[in-house]
Amino acid sequence: MVFSSYQFIFIFLPLTYLAFLLAFRFAGWRGAVHVLAAASLAFYAMQGWKLFAILMGSLAFNFVMSRRIADRQDDQATAPRLMLSGIAVNLALLGYLKYTNFFIDVVNQAAGAGFAHIDLLMPVGVSFYTFIQIGCLIDAYNGQLVRGNFSRYVVFGAFFPCVTAGPLVLQREIMQQLDGRE
Numbered sequence: 546m547v548f549s550s551y552q553f554i555f556i557f558l559p560l561t562y563l564a565f566l567l568a569f570r571f572a573g574w575r576g577a578v579h580v581l582a583a584a585s586l587a588f589y590a591m592q593g594w595k596l597f598a599i600l601m602g603s604l605a606f607n608f609v610m611s612r613r614i615a616d617r618q619d620d621q622a623t624a625p626r627l628m629l630s631g632i633a634v635n636l637a638l639l640g641y642l643k644y645t646n647f648f649i650d651v652v653n654q655a656a657g658a659g660f661a662h663i664d665l666l667m668p669v670g671v672s673f674y675t676f677i678q679i680g681c682l683i684d685a686y687n688g689q690l691v692r693g694n695f696s697r698y699v700v701f702g703a704f705f706p707c708v709t710a711g712p713l714v715l716q717r718e719i720m721q722q723l724d725g726r727e
Contacts (some may be wrong), residue, residue, distance in 0.1 A: 582696035588705035607678040614685040619722035628686040671708040681716040
């Protein structure tokens with residue numbers, strides 16, 4: 546869904562705003578954050594269920610990994626390995642989705658091979674949400690992880706106004722803003 550589409554401007558945004566206000570009134574800030582998380586996931590799900598599955602897998606993996614890193618922060622052997630493996634998984638996914646066909650073209654041109662392109666999904670905003678979640682893993686390693694529930698993490702990692710193009714943000718800044726209202 547494009548931000549300038551009638552569907553976004555006249556349906557999605559007003560319904561999200563109304564749901565946010567109602568949740569805030571009846572469930573407080575915590576309920577309003579759940580609405581923002583649900584709206585962000587719904588926004589991305591409208592791009593397609595396969596793309597949504599990639600985003601959810603990334604969010605779940607990095608949510609769990611950041612907490613594992615933070616829990617083992619004092620373990621000088623385990624924490625760096627966890628952080629580096631989390632970063633490697635993120636970069637491998639990003640590299641596979643964005644650069645597989647590029648490398649096939651390079652091999653075809655350099656070696657005169659005839660490998661066919663692979664039909665890959667190209668998730669909207671994959672670089673954005675990958676890099677901000679890598680930043681979260683680094684924050685966890687540096688002892689700067691601000692813990693929150695999964696809904697808050699979804700708002701950080703997939704907030705619908707930002708998921709397609711950014712800006713890149715630090716999780717501790719977003720999580721502190723989400724915590725500041727309670």
